[in-house]
Amino acid sequence: MTEFEVGSSTRPSTPPPRSGPSNLDLTPEQVKRIEINRLKAKAKQREREQTSLGTSYTNANNKRPLEVIPAASGSPTAPKPEAKLKRDSRLGKYFDYDLSKMVNSKGGFLLEDGKDMNDELRAKERERERQRAMQAMEPPVFLNKESNPKCNECGSIDIDPTYKTVFRCLVCNSCKNEKPEKYSLLTKTECKEDYLLTDRKCHGAELRDQELMPHLLKANPHKSTFANMMLFLRYQVEAFAWKKWGSPEALDAEYERRVAEKKKKRNKKFEEGLKELRRRTRETVWQRRKDEEHKHVFGQVERDPDGTSRQICHECGFSDAPSHQMESSQPSDALDLEKIDVNLYRSKHLWVPRRSRGVFGGQVISQALVAATNCVAPEYGLHCYFLLSAAPTPILYTVDRVREGRSYVTRAVRAQQNGKIIFIMLCSFQKPEPWQPVTQLPLPPHVPNPDECELIYERSVRLISAPDVDPKVKSYYEDYISERRSSFLSIKRAGVHTSGDGVKYWLYWYKVERMPVASVAMQKCILSYVSDSHFIGVASRTAGLDSTKEGAKRNSMTSDDFNCGDWMLYVIYAPSIGSGRGVVHGRMYTQDGKLIAVMTQEGVVRADVRAPVPASKL
Incomplete structure (x- = not known):
């Protein structure tokens, strides 16, 4: 039997060095590297043996080792993959989309080659920017003074461009601020309530007619999502109202008539509701009144010094x-x-x-x-x-x-x-407490x-x-x-x-x-x-x-x-x-x-x- 065959039945070990002469001459560094590689190989071999043995291998205390069992192992104690999260029923039906991976498919429509939708949007935006820039530009001033528009009040050429463009009114900023009773702006609600002008979205609405009643649109100051404000020039509104109603006194009379009519309708509606409530609760009210009827329980007869006799109910x-x-x-x-x-x-x-x-x-x-x-x-x-x-x-x-x-x-x-x-x-x-100090106002003289x-x-x-x-x-x-x-x-x-x-x-x-x-x-x-x-x-x-x-x-x-x-x-x-x-x-x-x-x-x-x-x- 050879030396290798005798050692195969036991744990492998390092063979003893050969006694014969060797033709290889190794340096100390090479010997050190060979020894390190040999120890690493033995450590990997030992790890593979422990993995193959599984739970049957015990440590020095005769216990299973506390090592993590790989998920690929067939052991019943192997970790299981995490379960998927259950969908919350309160969220209803929804779909998940990864927007980073979505591709614009044109919605199923066939577009001409070389024409992009973004180019059209950019062109429209550039046109809007150009129009806004032109509106923001100050009006031109002519060298000839006679060619420049003048203020209707003072003759100044410093005309408010907004009033000129929107209301077709020639007035400067100074006159506009000095005469608010003529050039102040009125909201649509004030025009409807104070001057009784119409605003229905139909034919003949006075406040909707841009030619008849020009108005200025501004963002709503209460909330940005509300509709824009419609501002009207006061003297234009008053001129149209006087023409419509005849005079300020006639406008007041119409206002009082409408208020009285509105009050009459409100009272009529209240009376009808009250009548309906009485009709529906007539039997209940009658029964309640019947139950609340009070019967006097009089006491003994009492006589006053003047000889008058009386009896008093002890309850009421x-x-x-x-x-x-x-x-x-x-x-x-x-x-x-x-x-x-x-x-x-x-x-x-x-x-x-x-x-x-x-x-x-x-x-x-x-x-x-x-x-x-x-x-x-x-x-x-x-x-x-x-x-x-x-x-x-x-x-x-x-x-x-x-x-x-x-x-x-x-x-x-x-x-x-x-x-x-x-x-x-x-x-x-x-x-x-008579021992306390006393002060008082004296008698009048x-x-x-x-x-x-x-x-x-x-x-x-x-x-x-x-x-x-x-x-x-x-x-x-x-x-x-x-x-x-x-x-x-x-x-x-x-x-x-x-x-x-x-x-x-x-x-x-x-x-x-x-x-x-x-x-x-x-x-x-x-x-x-x-x-x-x-x-x-x-x-x-x-x-x-x-x-x-x-x-x-x-x-x-x-x-x-x-x-x-x-x-x-x-x-x-x-x-x-x-x-x-x-x-x-x-x-x-x-x-x-x-x-x-x-x-x-x-x-x-x-x-x-x-x-x-x-x-x-x-």
Whole structure:
């Protein structure tokens, strides 16, 4: 057996060097290169053996090697090719085109040889460029002055080329800017709405006739994709409009006729729609009304001091007795409330002054304050603010406990009639702090004492006894005397004081007759009743009018040491009147000059005049 055959059964190895003499003499560099090539060949052979063995080959730890299996391998663990992306159904049907590989096939048409479509486009573009360049060129100026066009206004040869080309109007830039009433540009909308010119895309449209009404096209400033603006020269539009309608007055008459006709058509369309809605919902509305019918549930019979009996519905407050029109003879009756539930009260007696739109506002304020005072501790003072007036039907007062604080307590009172809120008041009660500094406005100078003044009731009796009194004035004073005859409130007018700056102050003395012994809180409620008398009327007297309507009012009690049974001075003036509104400010003093309350109210003060007629649009 030879040496090669013995070694074939084992792993190949490098044979030992031959012992015999060799005819080849190698240099050290050649020997080194041969050894390197031999090691590279062995490494490649080892790699091929590992690839052929696959997963059956294990490493030194008896595990399969963590090498990447080629994709061409038949092993089940070989990596699979990536799946194609699924098409999103929301994109719908679409086709992919590679524009870089597309070839212009002429759309199936046969074109002449040597003729390209791009050449025609380039020729058209060059022609457009030439025309734009010619339009941008300034008009030529002749050496002979007589040959140059001149401005129609000043004779200048500096003519605006746009006006000359488009509108065939010879005018220079200076005259165009100095006379906008003649040479300004009007939009198509202004021509249609102000001058009633037509723009329909049909035969006879005036604004579409270039010969009749030349116009200038400009890009729309609102959006580039909108249609171009059509600008017309004002004096050309007016000349055509006067020729069409006859005169500016005839144009205004036609405009008013069209507006009235348009309004009539709009109202007719609305009425037809409303009639159709009623026809379709007639049965539903009838059923709803039937379901909302209210049946009164009356309580026990109550008798008033005058012997009148009445019953009140506990749900809506309706009374079967006629509403009271006379003022109470006692302040306790005017402020009396019936407690229905916690934070819920109802009025018992309401006074509607003669020739008045509703209940006396001071009574609503005082009753609301009584309801709010019943829901707070007695050591708190109060501030109040009210908005609306009331009707002469029983009023339900609901008190909301808004805030409970150490120094301030807030209550909101809502007055309701027939399920609707007709009065809102916000009360802020405060504990008195007498140790804090006190400042106040003094009394006006030269105020007469109450003994020196005449009761307004007696003054009214004296005025109607005059022989030459006007019948209307006499009727008014008779009504006033009849309702004040049983009133518990005595009023004396102390005159009108004019300050150094010309402000008029109306002075009144007030006193509550038959004043019972009452707490501080009840004194404030009675004072709020008094504060609404002769108050907002000062605004109309200051403006020389006799018509006012009450609005928002704010009362602020500044003192707890007063008695409504003593004479109190009411100082009233109107600091601001204008635009149909008037603001009235009042201060209430005791007889010795102590400020006890401050009142402010805003109301409607309007004269019997009409607004000016709007001038013509032209």
